[in-house]
Amino acid sequence: MLRQKTxxxxxxxxxxxxxFALLVPAMWWTAENGEMGWHMRLGLVLLALxxxxxxxxxxxxxxxRFNSFLRSPWAGLQDLFGRxxxxxxAIGHSPSxxxxxxxxLLVMLAQASMGLFAGDPxxxxxxxxxxxxxxxxADWLTDWHETGFWVLVALIALHLLxxxxxxxxxxxxxxxxxxxGAAKFDKPVAGNAGGSTFRALMCLALAGGVATxxxxxxxxxxxxx
Amino acid sequence: MSSNRLSRPVFAFxxxxxxxxxxxxxNDAAAPEAVEIASExxxxxxxxxxxxxxxxxxxxxxxxxxxxxxxxxxVIEASAGTINANAQRIQDHFPEGTxxxxxxxxxxxxxxxxxxxxxxxxxxxxxxxxxxxAAAAGTGDMAAVGEGVxxxxxxxxxxxxxxxxxxx
Numbered sequence: 001m002l003r004q005k006t007x008x009x010x011x012x013x014x015x016x017x018x019x020f021a022l023l024v025p026a027m028w029w030t031a032e033n034g035e036m037g038w039h040m041r042l043g044l045v046l047l048a049l050x051x052x053x054x055x056x057x058x059x060x061x062x063x064x065r066f067n068s069f070l071r072s073p074w075a076g077l078q079d080l081f082g083r084x085x086x087x088x089x090a091i092g093h094s095p096s097x098x099x100x101x102x103x104x105l106l107v108m109l110a111q112a113s114m115g116l117f118a119g120d121p122x123x124x125x126x127x128x129x130x131x132x133x134x135x136x137x138a139d140w141l142t143d144w145h146e147t148g149f150w151v152l153v154a155l156i157a158l159h160l161l162x163x164x165x166x167x168x169x170x171x172x173x174x175x176x177x178x179x180x181g182a183a184k185f186d187k188p189v190a191g192n193a194g195g196s197t198f199r200a201l202m203c204l205a206l207a208g209g210v211a212t213x214x215x216x217x218x219x220x221x222x223x224x225x
Numbered sequence: 226m227s228s229n230r231l232s233r234p235v236f237a238f239x240x241x242x243x244x245x246x247x248x249x250x251x252n253d254a255a256a257p258e259a260v261e262i263a264s265e266x267x268x269x270x271x272x273x274x275x276x277x278x279x280x281x282x283x284x285x286x287x288x289x290x291x292x293x294x295x296x297x298x299x300v301i302e303a304s305a306g307t308i309n310a311n312a313q314r315i316q317d318h319f320p321e322g323t324x325x326x327x328x329x330x331x332x333x334x335x336x337x338x339x340x341x342x343x344x345x346x347x348x349x350x351x352x353x354x355x356x357x358x359a360a361a362a363g364t365g366d367m368a369a370v371g372e373g374v375x376x377x378x379x380x381x382x383x384x385x386x387x388x389x390x391x392x393x
Contacts, residue, residue, distance in 0.1 A: 034332070037393040122381045123281050125393050136289040 003184045006191040008091045008177045010061045012200045016053040017178055020108065023049065024156070028149065036125030040115075041215075044128075047112035048211035050105060055203035057105075061195035063091060069098035089189045100159055107152045111145060116214060118142040128214050132223055266323045270331050273318030276311050280351075283307040284381070287358075287374060301370060302362035308377070309355040315348040325390055332390035340387075347384040354380045 009017075023046045030039035057066040071079075075095040078084040084095055093101055117133050118141050119126035130138055166172045177183040182191075213219050283304040290296040324333045337344045358373035385391070 034390075035392050040393075120281065120285065122284060122378055122385075124391075134289070134292040135285050136292065139285055 003186065004188050005182050005184055006091065006189045007182050007194065008063060008192050009181045010064055010192065010194045010200075011181065012052070012056045012060060012195065012203070013064045014178060014181055016049050016056070019049045020046070020104075024108070024152065031149075036119075040125060040127065043112055043115050044211045044215040046108065047116075047214070048207045050108045050112060051207035051210055052203050053105060054109070055207060056195070056200065059195070059199050059203065061192055063093070063192045064195060066102070069093035069095075070102060071095035071098060073099070089185060089187060091183070091189060091192060097162070100155065100162070104152075104155050104159065107148060107155060111148045111152060114141045114145040114148060118145045128217055129220050129223075131220055266320065266327070267329060269318060269320060270323055270329055270333075273315070274331075276314055276318060280308050280311050280381075283311075284378070291371070291374060296367075296370070298362045298365045298370070302359050305355050305359035305362055305373075305377075309352060309359060312348065312351040312355055315351070316345060319344075334388050334390055337388050344384075344388055347380070347388065350380040351377065351384070 023042055026042050027039060027046060030036070030042060056064050059065075062068050069092055072095075075084055076099040077096075079086070079095040079097075086094060116127040116129040117138055119130050119138065120135065120142075121130065126138075133141070163174050166174050173183070286304045287301050290300050319333065319337055321338055323329060323331065324335045324337060325331060326335050354373065354377040358370065358377050361369035361373040
């Protein structure tokens with residue numbers, strides 16, 4: 001029996017995935033311990049990484065692209081209840097996994113964006129765009145920034161539950177491929193052709209540029225006229 | 226911005242297997258500290274933080290009114306009154322040994338006890354500026370209210386700059 005090593009996840013997908021896995025707990029820890037300087041610096045890195053993943057979801061490799069893994073909500077529901085027929089040799093996100101990715105990215109984007117406006121200039125740290133909104137709006141966004149974290153925790157819990165469910169109940173290792181980028185199949189499987197490195201670097205530069213422009217105060221400066 | 230609303234165990238559960246290293250740092254930082262401080266000191270820290278939270282919320286309400294097209298001077302006067310009442314309690318909330326060096330979860334710098342007169346002056350400044358703001362709001366004079374808010378905000382900031390830990 002041949003055990004073909006098949007590429008599944010490209011490096012931008014893996015980089016952003018493990019970046020999220022490191023940064024989200026770090027964001028929680030820094031907020032919990034009042035390290036707001038680090039919270040904001042890492043928050044900008046997280047924002048850049050989310051933007052990078054979203055851009056890569058538009059122009060990246062097959063399994064990275066939203067149009068390859070975002071199925072109808074109905075397919076997602078069917079998949080969730082084991083009613084979705086999917087080839088055991090199919091690679092990439094399942095329909096419910098795809099929705100999970102979209103939800104995680106959206107909530108992380110919302111969290112990072114709300115954080116940009118959060119805080120009170122008279123009471124500790126403020127996000128780099130805080131001055132663009134009124135005190136009541138900032139207060140409202142700060143509250144939602146704190147609530148939104150628990151939405152993210154719930155989504156991460158679901159994600160981990162699914163991954164470990166596959167690992168121990170479904171006897172399918174999803175963690176290895178997310179590290180190495182490849183999985184072995186008993187039969188030849190059409191693997192994921194890697195995306196363009198040039199495009200990946202462009203996405204990275206664009207996402208990093210946006211976060212830098214926000215973090216250095218350039219965006220607040222432009223928008224306040 | 227309050228920082229202690231998130232509980233560790235729930236998060237630790239959600240993160241099981243994902244990032245053991247980060248969870249450990251969080252626990253290590255928390256465990257040895259909190260227990261050392263006497264319980265009455267721990268409760269006075271809670272009382273004073275609650276007192277400052279009310280001041281912060283009242284100040285937000287005031288600034289919210291100023292951002293609105295037509296400010297409600299009644300709200301501003303009442304909020305300034307709340308700040309004034311709370312400001313008078315500040316000095317009683319800082320018994321010796323409840324600063325950052327105690328290991329408690331506080332941002333109260335030791336300079337509060339090293340320069341007690343300066344701290345007393347700074348706290349009194351909030352008492353005075355909030356009283357002045359309440360008086361200005363009572364007259365409904367927009368320019369005087371604006372000036373009063375500026376002065377009161379300045380007293381918040383001046384005290385934070387000298388006596389509150391800033392980890393930014």
